[in-house]
Amino acid sequence: MGADEKVPCVILGGGGHARVLIDSLHFSGAAILRGILDSNQSLWGKDLMGVPILGGDDLLPKLAKEGVTRFVVGVGGVGDSRIRRELFELGMAQSLTPLTAVCHPSAVCSPWARLGAGSVVFPAAVVNAGAILGMNVIVNTGAIVEHDCIIGDHVHIATGARLSGGVRVGNGAHVGAGATVRQGIIIGDGAIVGVGSVVIADVPPHMVVVGVPARPILSSE
Numbered sequence: 025m026g027a028d029e030k031v032p033c034v035i036l037g038g039g040g041h042a043r044v045l046i047d048s049l050h051f052s053g054a055a056i057l058r059g060i061l062d063s064n065q066s067l068w069g070k071d072l073m074g075v076p077i078l079g080g081d082d083l084l085p086k087l088a089k090e091g092v093t094r095f096v097v098g099v100g101g102v103g104d105s106r107i108r109r110e111l112f113e114l115g116m117a118q119s120l121t122p123l124t125a126v127c128h129p130s131a132v133c134s135p136w137a138r139l140g141a142g143s144v145v146f147p148a149a150v151v152n153a154g155a156i157l158g159m160n161v162i163v164n165t166g167a168i169v170e171h172d173c174i175i176g177d178h179v180h181i182a183t184g185a186r187l188s189g190g191v192r193v194g195n196g197a198h199v200g201a202g203a204t205v206r207q208g209i210i211i212g213d214g215a216i217v218g219v220g221s222v223v224i225a226d227v228p229p230h231m232v233v234v235g236v237p238a239r240p241i242l243s244s245e
Contacts, residue, residue, distance in 0.1 A: 031055055032091050033123055035098040036081070036111040038062040038072050042098030044146050044165070046073045048128040049096075055123055058092050081111075084118045096123040096142060097160060103216045103232075105178040105196040112142055112160045112178065122159065131163075140177070158195070176213065185217075194229060203238075 033055035035042055042060060049055055059078040062068075067077045078087075095115035101108045115122065122142030127133045131145045136153035143161040145151055150168045158177035163169055168186045176195035181187065183201045191205050194213035199205065205223040212229030221238040231240050 031094050031123075032058050033094040033096060034058055034084070034087055034092050034120075035060045035075065036095055036115055037097060037099035037107075038064070038067055038077055039099065041100035041162075042072055044128075045096065045098050045126065045144060046075055048126050048144065048146060051129045052126060054126060055094060055096075058087060058090075060098060081114060084114070084120070088118055088120060093121060094123045095120045096126065096144070100162060100164075101180045101198065103198045103200070105180060105198065105214075108160060108162075108180075109178040109196065137169075164201075170207075182219075 030053060038060045049057060057075045059076045060072055061079060061081050061083055062077055063080055068079050070077050097108050097111045099108050099111060124141055127145040128147045130147045132150045133145055134151060134153040137151045137155040139157045140159040140161060142159050143157045145163045146165045148166045149163045151163060152171045154172040155169045157175045160178045161175050162180045164181060164183045166184045167181045169181060170187055170189040172189055173187050173191045175193045178196045179193050180198045182199060185199045185201060185203045187205045188207035190208045193211045196214045197211050199217045200219040202220045203217045209223055209226055211227045214230040215227045216232045217223055218234030221234050222236045223238045227233050233240050
């Protein structure tokens with residue numbers, strides 16, 4: 025897992041997730057934050073924890089010409105990764121480079137783990153040896169990704185969730201706050217694991233499961 029040199033960076037999307045992201049970037053010193061872009065016009069001209077909210081996404085080409093080379097997505101996701109994925113793709117379309125993995129200093133990220141571009145590991149989270157995270161993944165506050173887990177792109181491992189060893193999580197899936205996933209389980213693309221659920225069987229793609237033990241309730245498509 026490499027660390028970026030200090031580079032000019034823009035955050036795509038403001039809000040609560042962006043607050044923790046700014047905090048992590050402040051401590052890591054991985055980037056110079058030039059500003060935040062957000063579609064909410066009522067936020068324009070304000071700041072978030074000292075970082076100016078410059079305007080909407082249409083400013084990306086201008087910022088690129090002014091020397092901004094990196095971006096990171098400042099939007100979380102509660103069971104729906106589409107907005108986060110779209111912002112990531114927007115940054116890529118402007119030929120900006122996603123900031124490589126941002127780890128808060130209180131997080132534990134094994135040097136034998138691999139974290140994809142744009143992924144973030146928040147305070148007190150753990151990513152253990154042999155784990156592989158795709159692009160634009162959130163490992164939220166206090167979450168645990170154990171050894172040899174494989175996490176797809178645009179996945180959100182929510183606050184306090186625990187993935188035991190060898191779990192596989194498909195692209196765009198969401199593992200809810202406080203959920204526990206037994207070792208070796210496969211969670212399909214776009215699936216949602218409800219808050220506090222205990223998963224002891226594989227979860228098909230785009231299925232929503234809840235409860236202890238977790239049971240299907242509907243499709244997320």
